[in-house]
Amino acid sequence: MxxxxxxxxxxxxxxxxxxxxxxxxxxxxxxxxxFHVFEGEMPNPPRIAMExxxxxxxxxxxxxxxxxxxxxxxxxxxxxxxxxEYGAEIICLQLKGLDPNGKDDPVEDAVATASRVAEAVEVPxxxxxxxxxxxxxxxxxxxxEACEGRGLMVGPVTENNYSRVGAAAIxxxxxxAAMTPIDINLAKQxxxxxxxxxxxxxxxxIDPNSAALGYGIEYTYSVMERIRMAALLQExxxxxxxxxxxxxxxxxxxxxxxxxxxxxxxxxxxxERGIMMEAMTASLLLNAxxxxxxxxxxxxxxxxxxxxxxxxx
Amino acid sequence: MIxxxxxxxxxxxxxxxxxxxxxxxxxxxxxxxxxxxxIDYLDxxxxxxxxxxxxxxxxxxxxxxEVVDLPLSLDTTNANAIKAGLxxxxxxxxxxxxxxxxxxxxxxLPAVVEHGASMIGLLxxxxxMPRDTDERATFAAELVMVAAEAGVPMEDIWIDPIATxxxxxxxxxxxxxxxxxxxxxxxxxxxxxxxxxxxxxxVPNELRPYLNRTYLAMLMKHGLYSAIVDAxxxxxxxxxxxxxxxxxxxxxxxxxxxxxxxxxLSDKEREYAKTTRVLLGKELYxxxxxxx
Numbered sequence: 316m317x318x319x320x321x322x323x324x325x326x327x328x329x330x331x332x333x334x335x336x337x338x339x340x341x342x343x344x345x346x347x348x349x350f351h352v353f354e355g356e357m358p359n360p361p362r363i364a365m366e367x368x369x370x371x372x373x374x375x376x377x378x379x380x381x382x383x384x385x386x387x388x389x390x391x392x393x394x395x396x397x398x399x400e401y402g403a404e405i406i407c408l409q410l411k412g413l414d415p416n417g418k419d420d421p422v423e424d425a426v427a428t429a430s431r432v433a434e435a436v437e438v439p440x441x442x443x444x445x446x447x448x449x450x451x452x453x454x455x456x457x458x459x460e461a462c463e464g465r466g467l468m469v470g471p472v473t474e475n476n477y478s479r480v481g482a483a484a485i486x487x488x489x490x491x492a493a494m495t496p497i498d499i500n501l502a503k504q505x506x507x508x509x510x511x512x513x514x515x516x517x518x519x520x521i522d523p524n525s526a527a528l529g530y531g532i533e534y535t536y537s538v539m540e541r542i543r544m545a546a547l548l549q550e551x552x553x554x555x556x557x558x559x560x561x562x563x564x565x566x567x568x569x570x571x572x573x574x575x576x577x578x579x580x581x582x583x584x585x586x587e588r589g590i591m592m593e594a595m596t597a598s599l600l601l602n603a604x605x606x607x608x609x610x611x612x613x614x615x616x617x618x619x620x621x622x623x624x625x626x627x628x
Numbered sequence: 629m630i631x632x633x634x635x636x637x638x639x640x641x642x643x644x645x646x647x648x649x650x651x652x653x654x655x656x657x658x659x660x661x662x663x664x665x666x667i668d669y670l671d672x673x674x675x676x677x678x679x680x681x682x683x684x685x686x687x688x689x690x691x692x693x694e695v696v697d698l699p700l701s702l703d704t705t706n707a708n709a710i711k712a713g714l715x716x717x718x719x720x721x722x723x724x725x726x727x728x729x730x731x732x733x734x735x736x737l738p739a740v741v742e743h744g745a746s747m748i749g750l751l752x753x754x755x756x757m758p759r760d761t762d763e764r765a766t767f768a769a770e771l772v773m774v775a776a777e778a779g780v781p782m783e784d785i786w787i788d789p790i791a792t793x794x795x796x797x798x799x800x801x802x803x804x805x806x807x808x809x810x811x812x813x814x815x816x817x818x819x820x821x822x823x824x825x826x827x828x829x830x831v832p833n834e835l836r837p838y839l840n841r842t843y844l845a846m847l848m849k850h851g852l853y854s855a856i857v858d859a860x861x862x863x864x865x866x867x868x869x870x871x872x873x874x875x876x877x878x879x880x881x882x883x884x885x886x887x888x889x890x891x892x893l894s895d896k897e898r899e900y901a902k903t904t905r906v907l908l909g910k911e912l913y914x915x916x917x918x919x920x
Contacts, residue, residue: 500915501914507920549910
């Protein structure tokens with residue numbers, strides 16, 4: 316006698332979102348829970364973007380820095396290495412230097428960096444601000460204009476700057492990543508506001524504000540799960556957007572990732588430890604519903620690609 | 629339905645300082661205004677009142693009773709302050725509240741019996757918030773047993789199944805309604821009450837009344853006896869006092885599975901219908917739920 320496996324039936328689907336110019340990438344489109352390919356379709360596998368920074372990192376553990384040591388002083392070279400050597404299909408430029416509490420780069424510098432990278436690489440490009448709403452609003456607005464035609468994804472767009480960045484994204488046709496602080500109601504509200512502003516539904520992705528394994532990933536996981544349930548089971552169309560997780564920067568600042576082996580031998584080899592923490596974080600976020608991960612270490616990425624391909628069957 | 633006005637509260641920017649400075653006029657004006665609005669009980673919330681709790685409660689009770697005869701709900705985590713309030717209260721007071729926490733039971737139940745007061749039986753367990761309807765039911769049975777043993781008559785126990793914010797966990801919002809629906813089976817003869825405004829905690833102020841009113845209408849389906857409310861929400865008072873039967877019919881119908889055609893409803897009905905969908909968990913809450 317055969318066993319019938321119970322199946323969930325879904326009434327909603329996640330929108331498909333594309334970005335890029337010469338090379339485009341498409342995300343989303345699923346009409347079942349992540350990797351439940353026995354219940355529905357997942358037309359696009361989750362995507363991985365490799366991150367590059369505007370300045371050489373100062374606080375990365377050695378394990379994260381090692382693969383990029385020769386290129387960290389130039390985001391163009393760095394992006395090139397990610398693509399040629401590690402097969403990156405998307406690049407995420409992190410403009411950390413904009414932070415008024417850090418290097419406080421002038422907006423023009425950030426625009427110049429973004430433009431250089433946008434011209435040098437052909438793969439789709441994500442441009443991520445520093446997390447300061449005001450500075451990001453100015454910088455992302457200017458970058459949207461400077462990179463017209465490049466089909467960027469820009470973020471984080473928040474409830475405090477969505478109208479300024481959103482307007483520029485509409486005018487110059489880029490995708491926005493709408494970030495809210497691990498809260499499903501606020502996520503829905505920001506998507507409604509972006510819609511009211513006139514951002515087309517095929518140019519919004521949700522950033523639920525990722526945490527890392529060991530640093531509160533449970534909350535992110537639970538909110539992402541609920542976002543997917545609302546979209547797929549309750550047809551909540553203001554939550555039916557792909558989800559992006561800017562996760563690597565969270566993983567590599569977790570305390571356990573940075574502790575040298577001589578300080579705590581039982582934690583084991585710091586390189587393998589960091590890679591595993593990043594790969595594990597990625598696997599959890601994928602299972603919660605991530606459509607796009609921003610990752611760092613080539614080996615963690617390799618393992619995550621393998622996982623995705625195995626899970627897609 | 630019995631309404632308990634929530635407006636005399638130590639956290640208010642106007643009335644908090646008046647209580648602390650023993651400035652009688654604003655407190656008395658507020659008490660009179662609530663009475664005029666049709667409120668039946670006045671809640672006297674003096675917060676944790678760790679310092680001078682007894683004198684504070686005693687002063688507010690006397691001050692309010694100089695101008696209105698309404699019974700008061702004595703609301704503080706300081707048990708001694710509640711006892712002090714009971715000693716000077718005229719008529720039958722409401723003790724807010726007794727939960728399963730041992731110190732509340734030990735200190736407050738004898739005082740409730742001694743003064744012939746009513747009590748709010750808050751379904752808050754020894755480890756805090758009930759997780760679901762089963763825990764609410766268990767807590768209710770246990771609390772009523774303890775109170776009855778101490779000599780509190782059933783009709784003086786007002787069970788509060790705890791309303792929680794819509795933006796935190798909709799299942800808890802639903803569980804409070806479900807608990808209300810089974811309360812008379814579990815603890816026959818008791819009364820019920822909810823702190824209604826909790827449901828809209830965290831929501832922008834101008835939007836809170838819509839959620840409060842609709843949630844009240846939902847709880848009324850299951851015979852809610854009383855609610856702690858904003859005394860100055862006229863529509864809420866009208867709804868509670870049975871002056872909006874067509875709205876109750878609409879909301880209760882939706883709770884039974886009806887899906888009214890929004891385009892055929894009046895603006896007012898549409899407000900309630902949209903809010904009911906949110907509070908039933910059929911539509912995820914966002915601040916734009918009324919307009920989206």
